[in-house]
Amino acid sequence: MAEIASENVVTVQNLLSALEGESNANAKYNAFATKADADGFHGAASLFRAAARAEQIHAGNHARVIVQLGGEVSFKIHEIELKSTLENLKMALAGEQYEVKTMYPEFLAEATAHNNVAAIRTFHGALEAEKTHVRLYSDAIAQVEAGKKDAWTNKTKEFFVCPVCGYTTETPNEHDNCPVCNAPWARFEVIR
Ligand SMILES: [Fe+2]
Numbered sequence: 001m002a003e004i005a006s007e008n009v010v011t012v013q014n015l016l017s018a019l020e021g022e023s024n025a026n027a028k029y030n031a032f033a034t035k036a037d038a039d040g041f042h043g044a045a046s047l048f049r050a051a052a053r054a055e056q057i058h059a060g061n062h063a064r065v066i067v068q069l070g071g072e073v074s075f076k077i078h079e080i081e082l083k084s085t086l087e088n089l090k091m092a093l094a095g096e097q098y099e100v101k102t103m104y105p106e107f108l109a110e111a112t113a114h115n116n117v118a119a120i121r122t123f124h125g126a127l128e129a130e131k132t133h134v135r136l137y138s139d140a141i142a143q144v145e146a147g148k149k150d151a152w153t154n155k156t157k158e159f160f161v162c163p164v165c166g167y168t169t170e171t172p173n174e175h176d177n178c179p180v181c182n183a184p185w186a187r188f189e190v191i192r
């Protein structure tokens, strides 16, 4: 088995913790999408599916770096508590806010202190992508709370996800390249 260099032990622990968080977010959002479709919030379901795909991309990126650093990939999927779509959106937003304000800044600082380029890249990509999820979930909550018939959360909607970093947007061809990782727009995945 590969050895983890002593300066990378904490970084690998952080990557494993982020991997578990992203894997659980992916499972949760897919379940929330099914529930949102059942509740008639098809646009919210599209957003959950797009964010779920982004979290899967983050999990894959983190896993690759864990292996690169000699660690072993493992995570546990926790049981999912399904509530109303509005409550599920609020739970999703709280998770994203924790990642943006606390988890990724701490992990990024630790990786930066050790000049671990691969870990910096995967944490930075995830942090910036989660910011797009904070914005989109906040907007979805406002739409559902306002309860208007023409709310975007009611009708199946297209989202565009960067396949490299998970950056998520509802605006087609917003930039020529991903504003986070520079991947070309042509490679973005369309999620409905
Ligand atoms: Fe996210």
Ligand SMILES: [Fe+2]
Pocket: 162, 163, 164, 165, 166, 167, 178, 179, 180, 181, 182, 183
């Ligand atoms: Fe990207």
